Amino acid sequence: MNDFEVPEGIDVLRVFCGPDGRHGNALGVVRDGRRYPGNESRQALARKLGFSETVFVDDPERGTVDIRTPGLRLPFAGHPLVGAAWLLDLEVLELPVGDVTARQDGEFTWITARPEWAPPRTLERYASAAEVEALTEPPPGEGWLYVWAWEDEAAGRVRARAFPRRDDHIDEDEATGAAAMLLSAELGRALNITQGRGSQILTAPAPDGTMEVGGRVLLVVAS
DSSP, X not given: OOSSOOOTTEEEEEEEEOTTSOOOEEEEEESOGGGSOSHHHHHHHHHHHOOSEEEEEEETTTTEEXXXXXXXXXXXXXXXXXXXXXXXXXXXXXXXXXXXXXXXXXXXXXXXXXXXXSOOXXXXXXXXXXXXXXXXXXXXXXXXXXXXXXXXXXXXXXXXXXXXXXXXXOXXXXXXXXXXXXXHHHHTSOEEEEETTTEEEEEEEOTTSOEEEEEXXXXXXXO
């Protein structure tokens, strides 16, 4: 969390929290997107907040949302959609790529989307979970990188970390639903992923090629 006061009208969540309620990826949600009507004002706020993503809600009834990183607009992202669905109690979210459905199941909020909607990521398998945890900085190279290793292959348990490497001051992404979708699609199975410092992401492929991604959401700052 940044050390400035969050502007009025913005909720701050943590999405994909661990079983103990800790960790998760910070998310800013602007409930009334009309307060930031243009591209420049939205990017300026996303930079100021400094979260990996900020969501602008353009129509709360239809679930129309606009997702921004500190440097660019995203057509799809997992943790902002899980967070927005939980906060606004939505069953459908409208995106440029298509409609994303959402549901609540106990302590978990799930979204259903298509893996091909996710921006490209390089998925790199490491030999052990210990090697993933030992990383102290983003591996060298360019482009968005998701490193992972099996913790328990039979049980579908994965250890992962994510490095955007896009020069927007986000060195590591704490929990990344889109990358979890891509990995689950590549492996063709449901996964229980521990990412970053201890965030938890669940995935479940469906026969029609869609993918469910789910996790816990906690409210940190209410607007």
